[in-house]
Amino acid sequence: MEDDFDQTLDSNYGSSHDKVIVHLDADCFYAQVEMLKNPELRTLPLGVQQKNLLVTCNYVARQFGVKKCMLVSDAKRLCPSLILVKGEDLYDYRQMSTKMTLLLQKFSPLVEKLGLDENFVDVTQLVAETLKSDFAGSRNVEGHIYGDITSRCDCGCYERLCVGSQIASEMRKQLKEELGVTCCAGVAYNKLLAKLVCSTHKPNQQTTLFPAGVSDLMLNLNNVRSLPGIGHRTSEILQSLGISSIEQLQNINLELLEHALGRTLAERLKKLSVGADDMVVKPTGKPQSIGLEDGFRKISLESEVKDKCEVLLQRLMILLAEDGRIPGAIRVTVRKYDNSSRYSHRESRQCNIPSSLFLPKVGTLSSNAHNKLLTSIMKLFHKIIDISKPFHLTLLGVAFTKFQERNTGKGSITSFLVKDISVQSVMNFQNISLHGVEAMECSSSKNAGKQSGSTLNYADKSGSESEPEPSPKKTRADFWRGSRKRSLTESDKDSPNKHRSSELRLSTGEPINEVDFSKLSDGIQEELMESCMSLPSLTDKLGISDNSTPNTSMSIEDNFQTNASQKLWKRLGSNQGPQDQ
């Protein structure tokens, strides 16, 4: 009996309507970030270029027929006045992406990133809390409704998805007000449908899908390639079976499909074709790898390889310091020139590296570690390429993997920083300390300059923030609905929302590198350096998903601005958090 029951649940899974998933997709993300960096570009046709490819463009440019993934030359021909900005360096995009994800985590801990510009949020819990505490609330849908709604499902999903659409609306409002970013959203009962319905109204709009509209949505897809999960290779195989439309995929014999694709994939695609998807929203944690790549026309000398790798490594060290973990392995990847191949073939080699490289002694930190890493990189390169013969590379990449999370002592500076200082402040703080160590060379890097110089702090309208008082216990449901009805009233000062928004600031725009690292005592210097290379998971320690413990500290930047550094150092040394003032 019980087995039968479980099986019924299993076979239903993926098509049951018990969850509420929101998919958010930032409009032409790279172009938006560039327009926030330089608002004069807003009214002009703007394209973001990587090498000879236009990776995205704003909606002004789209009116000229310019599209994503066009050759730059083609785009220029369509729109001679097109402004082009380089987008090979993803640093600013990554920063904004992080802030978007942090903002969404206020609504649910279940936030999954897909690339830099998309997030899935499972808001099932928040919807349930809202329905419980607000059973008489209005049940209107925010934004568009996709397709049919004449027949209503009786499982309760109508009310849940309505509330989901209201949450999505609030998410988009906050993304716009706090970060300046416009997004599309899709609301549905699984990930597949939320994502598919998201793109039915663009830009800066949202759409909710109810069960009655599912069939239309699926059948209106152009071909099987539009299904997330069917890529280049699988669609070619399907094509060879005579399958190109969703309807054909729905109707093909399962055993025939299994023969071509294997059981696992065949069964998944069959379900996807009718809009069933049982994938859970998996919270995105720290990355499994951090890497940089550079593509080019031709490299055929070992010295060029070494130069390229050195530049990549230098930029990579900054990303590594910001991440805070210590990598256990390094990987080198190359792409060889191959005129006969239509498919870009890569080869890679990796090796373990000693963690001692990242536990620096002050002053000797980097030239040593840097050289050893570069030596490892070149060894790996020689495993792939026999330099006694001519070679022709079109890409080089370096990546760190196998990260270890390091636990820190309770009395350490790291422990203090992680507990009481906002995320971005810690990052800036690392950079300050790195500036003081000659070998790191952060200040000579393009990226290091960006962090203290350019303001990604676009949407910060706040003046000085007073010390927040402990907020009364509020449920998440109270929080998001409350802030929706009265936009920024007095009691919002105490809402988790407000606390988080101060954490979400990227930088104050005030130069902060006057702090003289070398004047600190040796002991403090050493502990700081260690701290910077060993910060444990910041989001975990900061309790970002736990809005019942607001962050009551000043940011470290505020300390730098109001006080000369002396007082801060004293506090750090005595292991006391900043005092309220």
Added chain:
DNA sequence: ATGGGTCCT
């Protein structure tokens, strides 16, 4: 294509 990432085999 570009400059990233993911997971599975």
Added chain:
DNA sequence: AGGACCC
């Protein structure tokens, strides 16, 4: 280490 997938 490569291959599929995602953006």
